[in-house]
Amino acid sequence: MVAIIHTATSVAHVLRYNEWKVAQGTACCIGAENYLSDPASLSWSMKLRRLTDLAILNGKVLRNAVHISVNFRPGERVTTHLLQRVARSYMACIGYGRQPYLVYQHLDAGHPHIHVVSISVNEGGRRLSIRPGQLKEAKEKVEREFGLVPRLSARPDSPAIPIQRLHYGAAPMTTAVARITDLIFGRYLFGSFEEMNALMREYGITARRCRGKHTADDYVVFQAVDERGKHRGVPLKASLLPSKPTLAWLEMKYRVNRINRRGCVRPVKNAILRAFHMQRPETFEEMTRILAQQSIQILAPDDSLRTGRLYVDHRTGGVFTEHLLGNLPAPEHLVPHPVRQHPSFHESWFMRPGHQPDAVDPD
Numbered sequence: 151m152v153a154i155i156h157t158a159t160s161v162a163h164v165l166r167y168n169e170w171k172v173a174q175g176t177a178c179c180i181g182a183e184n185y186l187s188d189p190a191s192l193s194w195s196m197k198l199r200r201l202t203d204l205a206i207l208n209g210k211v212l213r214n215a216v217h218i219s220v221n222f223r224p225g226e227r228v229t230t231h232l233l234q235r236v237a238r239s240y241m242a243c244i245g246y247g248r249q250p251y252l253v254y255q256h257l258d259a260g261h262p263h264i265h266v267v268s269i270s271v272n273e274g275g276r277r278l279s280i281r282p283g284q285l286k287e288a289k290e291k292v293e294r295e296f297g298l299v300p301r302l303s304a305r306p307d308s309p310a311i312p313i314q315r316l317h318y319g320a321a322p323m324t325t326a327v328a329r330i331t332d333l334i335f336g337r338y339l340f341g342s343f344e345e346m347n348a349l350m351r352e353y354g355i356t357a358r359r360c361r362g363k364h365t366a367d368d369y370v371v372f373q374a375v376d377e378r379g380k381h382r383g384v385p386l387k388a389s390l391l392p393s394k395p396t397l398a399w400l401e402m403k404y405r406v407n408r409i410n411r412r413g414c415v416r417p418v419k420n421a422i423l424r425a426f427h428m429q430r431p432e433t434f435e436e437m438t439r440i441l442a443q444q445s446i447q448i449l450a451p452d453d454s455l456r457t458g459r460l461y462v463d464h465r466t467g468g469v470f471t472e473h474l475l476g477n478l479p480a481p482e483h484l485v486p487h488p489v490r491q492h493p494s495f496h497e498s499w500f501m502r503p504g505h506q507p508d509a510v511d512p513d
Contacts, residue, residue, distance in 0.1 A: 151298045152221040153240065153289050154406065155280075157270070161201045161215035164267050167392045168254045169194060174325070180264075181234050181253030183241070189252070200250045201268070207275035214277075216246070218266040221336065223299045224465075228262045230255065236296055237266055243288030244280055248272070258329055263336065313337075316354030318374045318382040327372050328391045330355055335395065338462070339411035340469040341404050348449050348460050349469060351375060358385070359397070370397050407469075414468030418461055419475050421446055 158164050171177035179189040185200055205214045220240060222228055228236075237253045251268035270278045293300055313333050316326050330353050340346045347357050356375045359368050371385035388395045395403075421444050431437040438448050441461075449460040458472040 151223075151236075151289060151293050151300065152410070153285065154219045154221070155285065156217045156219075156402075157213040158215040158217060159213050161205060161267070161269060162198055163394065164215045164217045165194075165198055165201070165252070167394075168252070168265055168267060169197075170392045171254065171256060171258070176258035176329070177254050177256045177265075179252060180230050180255045181237055181251075183238065183253070184248065184250040185252075197252060204250070204269045204271045204273065207273070208271045208277060211271055211277045214270050216251075216266075216268040216270050218268070219263060219336065220266065221261060221263040224261040226262060226299055232296065233262075233264050236292055236298075237264060239295060240288055240292050241266065241268070243291055244284055245278055249278070258332065261337065313353050315352075316374050318354075318376065323374065323383050324386060324390065327355060327374070327386055328393065331372065331391065331395060332393055335393065335403065338467045338469050339407040339414065341408040341411065343400065343404075345460060345469050345471070346400070349462060351379075352447075352449065356381070368397055370395070370400065411466075411468045411470070414463060414466040415470060415475060417466065418446060418463045418468060418470060422461070422475070 168177060168179075172179060179192075182189040182192055182197070185192060185197075187196070201215075205211070208214075218240075220236065233255055234253065237251075238247075241247055241249070241251060246268055249268050249272065251266050254265045254267070256263055256265060272278055292298065313330060316330055320326070331350070334346075334350060334353065338349060340349055343357070343359070350357060350372075354374055354376070355372055357370055357372050360371055361368055370388045372388065372391070373385040374382040376382055388397075388399075421441065425431065425437060425440045429440055431440055441448060445464040447462045447464065449462060461470045461472075461475060462468075463470075
């Protein structure tokens, strides 16, 4: 289980995002704690007013909207009733048990997850704060209480569920880009704009930084690309998407991801080293195939990714550059080569600098 907490200045924007998902048929409201009615009986204005009535009690709290995402392992069996209980227990552990909050079950990702919308001002007008270490304690307590799988534990029965590549013209562009970007943001732990962009291109989307015409502030746009890398359609500003993945939001996402992916490095590195030592691939294509069987994908470097190849673990969501993994084959060895004219892939990795293999008789 992984819980991510974001704060925002507008609770209306956070609520509108989740209600937009409900209107699209990719989410449903399964809980309305400390409201006077059940979720099915609440209108948009009733949901929002309950939260804003508390927000106005303390105007000094600018970022009073709380948006929590609770994610579970792919393949983990969770029912709606279990999700409601998890949300209730987790909110109580972080001190929000008496706050009004809405629970949304999202259905558009490859893993079960819920979103919780609440407010950080209580009925006495005091701001609720979370002490250091409280989030980790709450996460571990909920995992023990309901028998949930921890973030980094291995689950051989949890296959990676692929994200469908964007096909230009098959669906409204805003809806298609929003769906794919939301899946990528929720599933993968990339640590920079370049890493995110390299991953998105695999699914038919590219991101670009742009300079504003009337302001010095930069902004980000998303655009569809075909298999040849050619841009298709009109670029979409991040502010037009429901999740609003602006540059400021992305920078915060990078920082959180860099922390969360630290524990995912060892499984990926061990899988790569086992492939070298035990299966001894002869070509780069064979190495790619072996790692793909373990849901690890190698993305070739391009002009924007100056750190070399990218390793994507589709099981844990970790995204790593060669530098982060460390002590791996040098980039010049990770190229396709004919087996009869060059040393094997395994031999080229262990070859001493300056050593040349014996000539191979072409006949």
